[in-house]
Structures are given as C-alpha cells and as structure tokens.
Amino acid sequence: MYKVKVYVTLRESVLDPQGVAVKGALHTMDYNEVMDVRIGKYLELQLENVDNLETRVKEMCEKLLANTVIEDYRFDVEEVIPS
Amino acid sequence: MKFAVIVFPGSNCDADMYYAIKDGLGEQVEYVFHTETSLDGYDGVLLPGGFSHGDYLRSGAIARFAPIMPAVIDAAESGKPVLGVCNGFQVLLEAGLLPGAMKRNIDLKFICRTVELVVENNETLFTTGYEQGETILIPVAHGEGNYEVDEEMLARLEENNQIVFRYNEHVNGSKQDIAGIMNEKGNVLGMMPHPERAVEALLGNDQGLAVFTSILRNWRESHVATS
Numbered sequence: 001m002y003k004v005k006v007y008v009t010l011r012e013s014v015l016d017p018q019g020v021a022v023k024g025a026l027h028t029m030d031y032n033e034v035m036d037v038r039i040g041k042y043l044e045l046q047l048e049n050v051d052n053l054e055t056r057v058k059e060m061c062e063k064l065l066a067n068t069v070i071e072d073y074r075f076d077v078e079e080v081i082p083s
Numbered sequence: 084m085k086f087a088v089i090v091f092p093g094s095n096c097d098a099d100m101y102y103a104i105k106d107g108l109g110e111q112v113e114y115v116f117h118t119e120t121s122l123d124g125y126d127g128v129l130l131p132g133g134f135s136h137g138d139y140l141r142s143g144a145i146a147r148f149a150p151i152m153p154a155v156i157d158a159a160e161s162g163k164p165v166l167g168v169c170n171g172f173q174v175l176l177e178a179g180l181l182p183g184a185m186k187r188n189i190d191l192k193f194i195c196r197t198v199e200l201v202v203e204n205n206e207t208l209f210t211t212g213y214e215q216g217e218t219i220l221i222p223v224a225h226g227e228g229n230y231e232v233d234e235e236m237l238a239r240l241e242e243n244n245q246i247v248f249r250y251n252e253h254v255n256g257s258k259q260d261i262a263g264i265m266n267e268k269g270n271v272l273g274m275m276p277h278p279e280r281a282v283e284a285l286l287g288n289d290q291g292l293a294v295f296t297s298i299l300r301n302w303r304e305s306h307v308a309t310s
Contacts, residue, residue: 010186017189067184
C-alpha cells in the first residue's frame with residue numbers, strides 16, 4: 001500500500017487573494033519578516049499497489065485534483081508497511 | 084424551443100432558470116439530472132448557479148465529471164446554445180468548454196448585489212437583443228468570480244470578440260473586469276451575473292430577459308422556416 005501526499009498551490013504568476021489577506025494579518029501581528037504567503041491544498045491518497053503508480057497519480061492531478069490553468073501540483077509517494 | 088436545465092447536487096438556481104424559460108420566455112423547459120447521459124431532443128442547454136457537489140475541491144471540478152457532461156460537451160460541439168451562469172460558468176471552465184479559471188474574489192467576500200454590466204459584443208447568439216455598449220443591471224451572487232486567464236489567451240479572447248460582458252466597475256478582481264465570455268464558435272456562453280434573476284419587473288428588473296429572447300430569436304431564424 002502507498003500513501004501519496006499531493007500539494008496543490010496557485011501558480012507563482014497568479015495573485016493569491018487569500019495569501020495576501022493572511023500576509024496582511026501576520027504583518028498586523030508584527031511578523032513583518034513575512035514577505036509572501038501562498039495558500040494551497042494538501043491531499044492524502046491511500047493507494048493499492050498498481051503498475052504505473054506515479055503516472056496514474058500525475059493523471060489524477062492533471063484531470064481533477066489541480067486546475068493546471070492556475071495551479072501547480074507536486075506529490076510525494078511513501079510506501080506504507082502494514083503493522 | 085426546448086431547453087434543458089442541468090441539475091447537480093447543490094444547484095440552487097435551477098428553479099430560477101426553469102421559470103425564466105417557462106414564464107419569462109414562454110418556451111419549453113425540463114430539468115435534467117446530472118446522472119442522465121443524453122440531451123437528445125433539447126435545443127438549448129442551461130447550467131444553473133449554485134454550489135454543485137458543495138464546491139468541494141474547486142467550484143465545478145467534480146460536476147465537470149458528472150455522467151451528463153459528455154452530452155453537454157456534445158451539445159456544445161454540435162453548435163447548440165449552451166449557457167452557464169455562475170456555478171454553471173465555473174463548470175464550463177472546468178470542462179474546458181471555455182478558457183480560463185476562477186479564483187476567490189479579490190476581497191475574499193461573497194458578493195451579492197446588482198451590478199452594471201456593459202454589453203461588449205451584441206453580435207452573439209445570446210446578446211442580439213441588446214445594443215452594442217449598452218449598460219444593463221444584473222444581479223451577481225458569488226464568492227469565486229475572480230476570472231483568471233493568461234495574457235496569450237486574453238489577447239485571443241479580445242481578438243475574437245469573445246468577451247461578451249464586462250463589469251462597469253471593479254467587482255471581484257476579474258482580469259479586465261470580464262463578467263462573461265463565449266467560445267470561439269460563439270455558441271457557448273459563461274457568465275457570473277444572473278440574467279435569470281432579472282426577467283420580470285416583479286423581480287425588480289427585467290434586463291436579463293434579453294439573453295433568453297436573443298437565444299430564442301437566433302434559434303428561430305436558423306430552425307423555423309419563414310413564410
């Protein structure tokens with residue numbers, strides 16, 4: 001079994017309204033060292049062992065999990081050893 | 084003319100759309116549930132506003148894979164008029180029937196009020212009932228209507244006159260204040276404002292009705308023989 005951690009964020013070139021609002025809040029809290037905040041999504045998928053696991057996860061990301069018009073994605077694959 | 088209103092779990096402007104056609108326009112209309120797979124017999128397809136599938140993941144992202152969607156795509160490809168309003172617009176974007184994507188409104192607020200729109204192109208299936216450059220009042224109600232598109236596609240939209248409506252003010256952060264766009268072929272329109280909520284004086288405003296009368300007039304011109 002595998003655990004796949006998928007991270008989806010708005011592309012660098014796209015203004016992130018939520019990130020801007022959170023950065024503003026951090027600045028009002030005197031964390032002025034914060035230069036940028038980007039908000040994204042984190043998804044955890046549990047997968048059975050399949051062939052082409054990475055290719056299939058990439059497909060899932062491109063078709064559904066991320067909207068590649070405005071979002072980037074990356075993912076990590078971890079093998080889960082049943083205890 | 085017979086319209087289909089596609090109903091997803093979480094659609095909440097489906098009844099408004101239905102009555103805009105039945106009572107506002109006086110034409111035939113039926114609800115078609117998202118689990119259906121055919122749109123045979125319908126002359127036009129309407130995707131209503133709401134929160135399909137709870138807007139989980141992204142607005143329209145899950146609805147885009149509903150069983151009815153291949154039929155919606157077929158209808159679009161065969162040249163039938165397809166109108167997506169608000170969440171319906173978001174579904175059309177996710178389905179790739181229209182270019183671009185939606186982000187959260189620039190000020191992060193859900194905006195629910197009547198805004199001024201400018202008719203940027205009145206030579207479309209959906210807007211011949213308006214004057215070019217006419218300003219109309221139409222309600223908006225959305226949290227994610229901040230239209231994003233890359234510069235290359237934006238240039239193409241402008242070159243092909245695919246920008247149909249613009250806001251007459253900065254409403255939600257949309258690039259170039261874009262409120263509605265159509266596909267290159269001109270038979271698929273997506274717009275965030277709700278023309279179906281502005282089809283009779285009792286609703287406070289009937290300036291949205293011309294979207295529907297335009298569709299009907301254009302359909303009649305191509306489908307009904309004149310004597």
